[in-house]
Amino acid sequence: xxxxxxxxxxxxxxxxxxxxxxxxxxxxxxxxxxxxxxxxxxxxxxxxxxxxxxxxxxxxxxxxxxxxxxxxxxxxxxxxxxxxxxxxxxxxxxxxxxxxxxxxxxxxxxxxxxxxxxxxxxxxxxxxxxxxxxxxxxxxxxxxxxxxxxxxxxxxxxxxxxxxxxxxxxxxxxxxxxxxxxxxxxxxxxxxxxxxxxxxxxxxxxxxxxxxxxxxxxxxxxxxxxxxxxxxxxxxxxxxxxxxxxxxxxxxxxxxxxxxxxxxxxxxxxxxxxxxxxxxxxxxxxxxxxxxxxxxxxxxxxxxxxxxxxxxxxxxxxxxxxxxxxxxxxxxxxxxxxxxxxxxxxxxxxxxxxxxxxxxxxxxxxxxxxxxxxxxxxxxxxxxxxxxxxxxxxxxxxxxxxxxxxxxxxxxxxxxxxxxxxxx
Amino acid sequence: xxxxxxxxxxxxxxxxxxxxxxxxxxxxxxxxxxxxxxxxxxxxxxxxxxxxxxxxxxxxxxxxxxxxxxxxxxxxxxxxxxxxxxxxxxxxxxxxxxxxxxxxxxxxxxxxxxxxxxxxxxxxxxxxxxxxxxxxxxxxxxxxxxxxxxxxxxxxxxxxxxxxxxxxxxxxxxxxxxxxxxxxxxxxxxxxxxxxxxxxxxxxxxxxxxxxxxxxxxxxxxxxxxxxxxxxxxxxxxxxxxxxxxxxxxxxxxxxxxxxxxxxxxxxxxxxxxxxxxxxxxxxxxxxxxxxxxxxxxxxxxxxxxxx
Numbered sequence: 001x002x003x004x005x006x007x008x009x010x011x012x013x014x015x016x017x018x019x020x021x022x023x024x025x026x027x028x029x030x031x032x033x034x035x036x037x038x039x040x041x042x043x044x045x046x047x048x049x050x051x052x053x054x055x056x057x058x059x060x061x062x063x064x065x066x067x068x069x070x071x072x073x074x075x076x077x078x079x080x081x082x083x084x085x086x087x088x089x090x091x092x093x094x095x096x097x098x099x100x101x102x103x104x105x106x107x108x109x110x111x112x113x114x115x116x117x118x119x120x121x122x123x124x125x126x127x128x129x130x131x132x133x134x135x136x137x138x139x140x141x142x143x144x145x146x147x148x149x150x151x152x153x154x155x156x157x158x159x160x161x162x163x164x165x166x167x168x169x170x171x172x173x174x175x176x177x178x179x180x181x182x183x184x185x186x187x188x189x190x191x192x193x194x195x196x197x198x199x200x201x202x203x204x205x206x207x208x209x210x211x212x213x214x215x216x217x218x219x220x221x222x223x224x225x226x227x228x229x230x231x232x233x234x235x236x237x238x239x240x241x242x243x244x245x246x247x248x249x250x251x252x253x254x255x256x257x258x259x260x261x262x263x264x265x266x267x268x269x270x271x272x273x274x275x276x277x278x279x280x281x282x283x284x285x286x287x288x289x290x291x292x293x294x295x296x297x298x299x300x301x302x303x304x305x306x307x308x309x310x311x312x313x314x315x316x317x318x319x320x321x322x323x324x325x326x327x328x329x330x331x332x333x334x335x336x337x338x339x340x341x342x343x344x345x346x347x348x349x350x351x352x353x354x355x356x357x358x359x360x361x362x363x364x365x366x367x368x369x370x371x372x373x374x375x376x377x378x379x380x381x382x383x384x385x386x387x388x389x390x391x392x393x394x395x396x397x398x399x400x401x402x403x404x405x406x407x408x409x410x411x412x413x414x415x416x417x418x419x420x421x422x423x424x
Numbered sequence: 425x426x427x428x429x430x431x432x433x434x435x436x437x438x439x440x441x442x443x444x445x446x447x448x449x450x451x452x453x454x455x456x457x458x459x460x461x462x463x464x465x466x467x468x469x470x471x472x473x474x475x476x477x478x479x480x481x482x483x484x485x486x487x488x489x490x491x492x493x494x495x496x497x498x499x500x501x502x503x504x505x506x507x508x509x510x511x512x513x514x515x516x517x518x519x520x521x522x523x524x525x526x527x528x529x530x531x532x533x534x535x536x537x538x539x540x541x542x543x544x545x546x547x548x549x550x551x552x553x554x555x556x557x558x559x560x561x562x563x564x565x566x567x568x569x570x571x572x573x574x575x576x577x578x579x580x581x582x583x584x585x586x587x588x589x590x591x592x593x594x595x596x597x598x599x600x601x602x603x604x605x606x607x608x609x610x611x612x613x614x615x616x617x618x619x620x621x622x623x624x625x626x627x628x629x630x631x632x633x634x635x636x637x638x639x640x641x642x643x644x645x646x647x648x649x650x651x652x653x654x655x656x657x658x659x660x661x662x663x664x665x666x667x668x669x670x671x672x673x674x675x676x677x678x679x680x681x682x683x684x685x686x687x688x689x690x691x692x693x694x695x696x697x698x699x700x701x702x703x704x705x706x707x708x709x710x711x712x713x714x715x716x717x718x719x720x721x722x723x724x725x726x727x728x729x730x731x732x
Contacts, residue, residue: 195621199436201536201558201596204620271537316513317535319556 002026003418004037008047008379011347013054013356014368018348023052025375028418033369045420047379050412053351054367055087055376058328059358060152060177060231060255060303063089063120065111066104067096072308072396074108077328078117080306080395082422084328085411087376088119088366089306090358092152093130100125100136102144109145117421118414119376121147121364123177126165130154135165142172147362150177152231153278157183159216166226175227175253175361178217180238181279185209190319192265192280200268202318205280207235214238222250229361230254232305234279236289243298253361255301256290258327258334259401263287267401273314273321274401277307295344300357302350304331308397326395330388330402332380336409340382347382379413386410427725431543431550434559435600443605447569449721450714456493457716467496467728473526474553475517477503477533482688482712483553483562487530490719494728499526514538515545522548527727531555549726557591557619562722563687564597566715568605570707571642573714574683579606584636584678585627586612586668587646587695590619590657594687595646599627612636613646613668614658633668640678645670645686648695661694671697675705683707 003025010021010033022037023030063077072080074091081089091108093099099108105122112120124146125136131154138149149169155178156162162176169176186209191197193204214230218241221228233239233254245252259277264284267275275281293299307324314321335354339345345353359367366376385408390398414422425445435443456464472491474484484500491498501521514533521529528549531539536556543550554560572578583602589595589611599622602609609627611618618629630636637643648664658664675684684696684706692698701708 193620195624198619198622199596199625201556201593203557206620271540315515317533317541318537319535 001418002040002042003045004039004042005045005047005052005377005379008050008052010369011051011053011351012369013348013352014370016348023369023377025418028375030369030371030373030375032371045413049381049383051347051380051382053378053380054355054369055414055416056085056332056354056378057088057358057366058086058304058306058331059090059301059362061089061091061306061328062094062308062324063091064308065095071310074111074120075115076394076396077306078112078115078120080326080328080393081118082414083394084330085332085378085380085414086118086328087378087414087416088121088364090121090123090147090362092123092150093125094153098125098130100128100130102137102140105141105144105146118416119366121145121362123148123150125149126151126156126176127161132156132158132161135161135168138168138172138174142174146174147364148175148177148229150179150231152177152179155179155181155183155213159220162217163220163224166220166224166228170224170226173363175229177229177231178214179231180210180214180217182209182212185212190276191268192282194265194283196265196268200271202268207237207282207286210235210279211237211241214241218242218245218250218252221252222248225251227251227253227361232257232260232279232303233290233293233299234260234282234286236286239289239293239298242293246298253300253357254298255303256294256299257303257305258331258338259325261287261290261294262334262338263401271318272401273316273318274325274399276318276321276323277325278323291339291344294339294353295349300353301361302331302335302353303358304328308395309399310397314399325399325401326393326397329393329395330400330407332411333386333388333407333409334402336380336382337407341408375415375418377415378411380409381412382409384408384410384412430726432561432722432726433539433543433550433552435561435564435597435604436559438604440604443565443568443601446565446718446721446725447572449725450569450717453720453724454714454717456720457713462493463495464493465495466724467491467494470496470527470727471525472496472498472528472530472723473521474498474500474530475503475521475532476500478554480532483532486712486715487553487719490716490723493716494720494723496723514541518542518546522546528723551722551726554593557593557596559597560593561597562715562719563594564601566711566718567598567644567685568601569714569718570685570711571683574707575641578602581607581641582639583607583609583642583644584612584640585609585644585646586633586636586670588617588648588652589613589622589646590617591649591652592646596625598644599625603627610636610640614664616657617652633674634677637674637677640682642683642685643670643675643678645684645696647687647689648691665694669695669697670700672699675700685711688712
C-alpha cells in the first residue's frame, strides 16, 4: 500500500524548516520526503493549501478508563484525539483504580490497541493509589510501557516523597510530571483569586498555590537531576520561575493549555461551570505571560488537559461542579486562531510544541517525518473555519467553554501508521 | 416604570432607577405594616415558595410575612426535610416546585451563583435571599431604605462596613447598592477577611476600623461567625473584639448622628457592644420592620401589579 501526500507545505520540526514537499508512505512507514515525488501508482492525498506535520501529540489527557467510563473511554477519547488531529496522547493515571502497577499499564495499552485509532501512552502514578504515601512500582510500570510518572490531580504534598520519586524516576530515565498545586492554599477554591472571585463570592485559588509548589519541584529537580515537567502552567509567576530555572540549566520543561492561553477568569462571570478548571483561568497578565513563554520557548509544549465530565455532573452549582474541560477537539483551532494567526508563534513553533517537544520529553519515537518512522501525519488547513459546536464532538463529554467560538485553522486529516483515522 | 428582569439576583446589575423604584414602593408598603389590619388583596391567588438550604429565621419570616400581608399563599421548604436530602439537584427541586404552580421562588443557598442557576432554569421569578458569599439584595435594600429614611438621602453619605467582608453577601450587595446610589463605602476588618481586589467593586479598604469610622454617616456592622476563628482566619474572638468591636468609643469617631446597623443575628460583645446595639443611634430593630416593607415591594414589583 503506497500513499503519497502531495502539494502540501511540510512542517518539519526536526529539520527546523517549512517547505513544499511530498511525502511517500509505504507499508505504514514514511518512505521518502522530497519535492515532486513520482506517483508510481500510489494513492494520492491532495494537501494543497495545507500544512503537513508530524502527527500531533497531546501529552496530557484524561481518558477516564477504567472507572469513569460514563465520562470517556479509551475508544471515545481516541476518536476525539483523531478528530482533533492528534495521533498520540499520554493519559493520566487518575482513574479508578489508579494506574499504579504494571498490569494496569498493560491493560491501558491493550485497550488502546483494541480501539485501534491513535497511540496511547500511559503515565503511571508516582505513589500507590496516588495517595502520596509510598512510591508506586515505577520500574515495573516503565518496563510495561509507562512513559512518565505523575500524581496529576492529587499533587504530592510530601516533599520527601517527591524527592525520592525524582531520584527513582531519574534512575529509570523517565520524567516526573508535576501538577503544581499546594493544596493548603487552594483548598475550597473554585476559580482564580482576584477581583472576579471577590465579585462573584466564590472562594479563590491564589496564583501562589501553583507557584509555591512549582518552585519546590523545580528546586528538587535541580537537586536530583530528574527531568521534570511542569503541567498546565497558569500564572506569570510560574513562567518566571521556569525561565529562571532553564537559564540555570535545570532539566525542567513545561506545558500550557489552550484554555489558559485563550481565556481569563472573566469567563467565570455568569457561573458557567464549563469554565471551572484546575488550575483556574487566570488574569490577562497571566495569559500574556503564558503566550510570551510559548513564544520564547520557556514553555515547551501545548497540551490540552482534556478532562471530560458529563452534563449532569457540570449542571450544578459552580462550587459543586467538578474541575475540568474537554480540549482535544478544539486544540488545533485555538492554537492557530489565538497564536499562529495572531503572529505570536510561527507555524513551525506551534507544530514543535505539539510534536517534537512532547515526543522528546516523553522519550517516544514520534514527532518526526524522518524516513523509516511510523507514518503518523496530520494535515492542517490554516484557512479552514468552523464555529465550535459541542453537539458535533465525538468525545463522550461536551464540557467546553468554547461553544459558539469561531476558530480558524483546523485539522483536515489524521493519519496513524499510514491509515487515515480522520478526514474532513 | 418597572423592573427590567423577572428575578432579583443581586444589586450588581440593578440600575439607580430600579433601586429608587423599589425603595419608593417599600415606602408605600410600610404604610400597610403600620395599619391595624395588615392585609391587602394585591397578591391574592399568587404563590410564593421559599427554599432555604441554610438555616434562617429572620429572612424567611420576613419574606413570609411580606407575602401574607399582600394575601399571597406561601409554602416553605427547608432543605434538610425535603427531597434535597435524598440527592435531588437544585434544578430538579426547583422544576418540581414550578410545576406545582409557584409564581416566585425565594432561595437561600450556601453556594454563590445558585440563585442565578435557578433563575436561568425557571419561568417563575426568583428572589435571591442569599447565595453563598455572592449577594443578598433584599438585605442591602432594607439597609438602603433605612439609611434613606433616617438621613433623607443616600447620595454623599459616608458608609462604613466593618467585619468579615470576605464571607459576606451583605457586604457585597451593600457595596453595589450604596455606591450606585452615590454614597461612598469604606471597609474595615481583619486583613485575612478582606477579599482580594475588593477595591475594584468601588469600595475603599481602610487600614483599621478607626479610619473607616471617622466621620461616617452610616456604620454597618457584620456578623462574625465563630467558625471563621476555628478555621484559623483570625487568632481569637477576644482579639477580634478588642480590635474591631463597635463600642461607644469607636462609634464616637463617626458623625454625631451616625446610624448604626447590623443585619443580625448579633454576637453581642464580639462585633458590637450591647450599649450601642441598644443605644439611641441603633436602627437595628427598625431594619427588621423595613425588611418586611422592602420584601413586599419586591414581591409586588416582580409578581404583582407592578410586574412587567
